[in-house]
Amino acid sequence: MLSRAVCGTSRQLAPVLGYLGSRQKHSLPDLPYDYGALEPHINAQIMQLHHSKHHAAYVNNLNVTEEKYQEALAKAQIALQPALKFNGGGHINHSIFWTNLSPNGGGEPKGELLEAIKRDFGSFDKFKEKLTAASVGVQGSGWGWLGFNKERGHLQIAACPNQDPLQGTTGLIPLLGIDVWEHAYYLQYKNVRPDYLKAIWNVINWENVTERYMACKK
Amino acid sequence: AVCGTSRQLAPALGYLGSRQKHSLPDLPYDYGALEPHINAQIMQLHHSKHHAAYVNNLNVTEEKYQEALAKGDVTAQIALQPALKFNGGGHINHSIFWTNLSPNGGGEPKGELLEAIKRDFGSFDKFKEKLTAASVGVQGSGWGWLGFNKERGHLQIAACPNQDPLQGTTGLIPLLGIDVWEHAYYLQYKNVRPDYLKAIWNVINWENVT
Numbered sequence: 568m569l570s571r572a573v574c575g576t577s578r579q580l581a582p583v584l585g586y587l588g589s590r591q592k593h594s595l596p597d598l599p600y601d602y603g604a605l606e607p608h609i610n611a612q613i614m615q616l617h618h619s620k621h622h623a624a625y626v627n628n629l630n631v632t633e634e635k636y637q638e639a640l641a642k643a644q645i646a647l648q649p650a651l652k653f654n655g656g657g658h659i660n661h662s663i664f665w666t667n668l669s670p671n672g673g674g675e676p677k678g679e680l681l682e683a684i685k686r687d688f689g690s691f692d693k694f695k696e697k698l699t700a701a702s703v704g705v706q707g708s709g710w711g712w713l714g715f716n717k718e719r720g721h722l723q724i725a726a727c728p729n730q731d732p733l734q735g736t737t738g739l740i741p742l743l744g745i746d747v748w749e750h751a752y753y754l755q756y757k758n759v760r761p762d763y764l765k766a767i768w769n770v771i772n773w774e775n776v777t778e779r780y781m782a783c784k785k
Numbered sequence: 786a787v788c789g790t791s792r793q794l795a796p797a798l799g800y801l802g803s804r805q806k807h808s809l810p811d812l813p814y815d816y817g818a819l820e821p822h823i824n825a826q827i828m829q830l831h832h833s834k835h836h837a838a839y840v841n842n843l844n845v846t847e848e849k850y851q852e853a854l855a856k857g858d859v860t861a862q863i864a865l866q867p868a869l870k871f872n873g874g875g876h877i878n879h880s881i882f883w884t885n886l887s888p889n890g891g892g893e894p895k896g897e898l899l900e901a902i903k904r905d906f907g908s909f910d911k912f913k914e915k916l917t918a919a920s921v922g923v924q925g926s927g928w929g930w931l932g933f934n935k936e937r938g939h940l941q942i943a944a945c946p947n948q949d950p951l952q953g954t955t956g957l958i959p960l961l962g963i964d965v966w967e968h969a970y971y972l973q974y975k976n977v978r979p980d981y982l983k984a985i986w987n988v989i990n991w992e993n994v995t
Contacts, residue, residue: 620976653924706871707947708925708967729925749926749967750976758834758968 592630595623596662604670608766610755618665621750625657625730656730660710664744669772676773680780687722694724699764701726702745710746713776714739715783742779743771806844809837810880818888822984824973832883835968839875839948846872874948878928878962885961887990894991905940912942917982919944920963928964931994932957961994 598618603611632650639647675681675691688694694713701724702711709728716723716739727733733741745767752763812832817825846868853861893899893909906912912931919942920929927946934941934957945951951959963985970981 616975624976649924706867707927750971753967753971757830758838 593626593633593658595619595626596665598665600668600670605668605770608769609668609752609763613750613752613754616754617746617751618661621748622657622661625654625661629654629658652732652735653730656732656735659732659735660730660741660744660746663741664746666775667743667772668767668770669775670770672770672772673768674773676777678777679784680773680777683722683780688724695768697724698743698745699761702747703761703764705747708748710744712739712741712745713743714741715780716740717783740779740783742783743776807840807847807876809833809840810883812883814888819886819988822987823886823970823981827968827970827972830972831964831968832879836875836879839872839879842868843872843876870950870953871948874950874953877950877953878948878959878964881959882962882964884993885990886985886988887993888988890988890990891986892991894995896995898991898995901940906942912940913986915942916961916963917979917986920965921979921982923965926966928962930957930959930963931961932959961989 595618598614601611602614602618605614628650632647632654636644636647636651676684681691684691684694688697698711698713705711705726705728707728709726709731710733712725712727712733714723714725714733714737715721718738722742723739725733725737725739727736733739733744745764747760747763752760756763756766809832812828815825816828816832819828846865850862850865850869853859853865894902899909902909902912906915916929916931923929923944923946925946927944927949928951930943930945930951932941932943932951932955933939936956940960941957943951943955943957945954951957951962963982965978965981970978974981974984
């Protein structure tokens with residue numbers, strides 16, 4: 568599944584075309600690990616709510632919105648755009664996020680990705696600082712991102728508000744996302760978002776981030 | 786009170802007219818006073834951590850703004866505006882919010898406010914539905930508001946994103962705000978924002994809104 572990874576995340580979420588070309592619905596991807604697998608860094612209660620409630624709601628609402636969109640004429644389609652961006656973005660972002668995390672994660676990347684990080688940010692630690700700062704600094708709900716700028720051929724850090732998808736709004740290819748909506752950490756870290764950021768570096772799945780990076784460079 | 790909320794937050798002018806800092810207003814009731822509708826843990830974090838941070842960061846931002854102004858650094862002044870809106874709005878909004886709630890709250894308003902609600906929304910229940918829907922429907926962080934449109938002389942419901950202050954961004958005078966940032970309800974209601982909305986109607990301080 569990951570080999571079809573991600574320079575074209577949208578393809579991953581393309582509902583399957585069934586008989587007569589009718590679109591089938593989006594579905595909630597399975598979490599690649601148990602809800603408790605990322606403890607003590609992100610607790611089981613958060614993972615269960617985040618996946619089975621929040622992400623599930625984006626999937627359901629995306630399907631509803633797409634249905635309405637198909638039926639609608641131009642004016643109504645425009646009115647549906649915020650719901651499409653919100654729920655579609657929510658589905659895209661969380662689908663990437665679950666793969667960006669792993670119970671066997673942490674440490675540093677290796678090889679080409681590490682070289683690119685050093686080239687574009689100076690060092691792994693400086694990169695870590697920048698992405699942490701961008702994520703902590705989101706005012707309201709949103710995401711911090713490590714993305715790939717295809718035009719310039721370099722890595723870039725960005726922050727997006729709410730569920731705005733990185734690629735759809737900035738053109739950057741998403742490699743690693745940090746969800747900083749309060750639901751992503753509040754039950755465990757309360758208002759102390761920086762502590763959540765400190766912890767999450769322990770579960771970053773560098774294999775996945777590397778796969779996404781390698782897929783971009785082609 | 787409040788047709789001119791900014792006056793409430795105007796730091797006192799001290800000797801030689803130097804500005805004094807903003808400060809965290811006391812909560813008019815104990816942290817546990819709104820149970821079971823909003824629990825004590827939420828109220829304590831919300832007031833002593835979240836609102837306190839807006840106050841502290843507002844003071845820092847205003848300090849930096851004064852320095853930039855003194856140097857004539859308009860670029861820096863402009864760069865500080867998002868932080869001013871965010872922290873200033875956060876301070877304004879929460880200062881209103883604590884007064885909008887009360888352990889003796891709930892029920893319905895009376896007199897002129899009730900008449901205005903009936904006139905502008907049809908009935909109190911229809912108003913309640915509309916404000917609930919606006920608050921539940923905020924995508925991301927933000928606030929639902931009952932506001933007063935001075936120009937048209939009528940009540941209006943609005944939603945604002947993040948900590949955008951109602952009056953500063955729409956001109957409406959804030960009467961009643963509903964905080965729907967996840968920190969306002971998540972510890973108790975988790976992802977089920979509608980349950981939080983159902984509960985909060987039990988602690989609305991109609992005297993204050995009136």
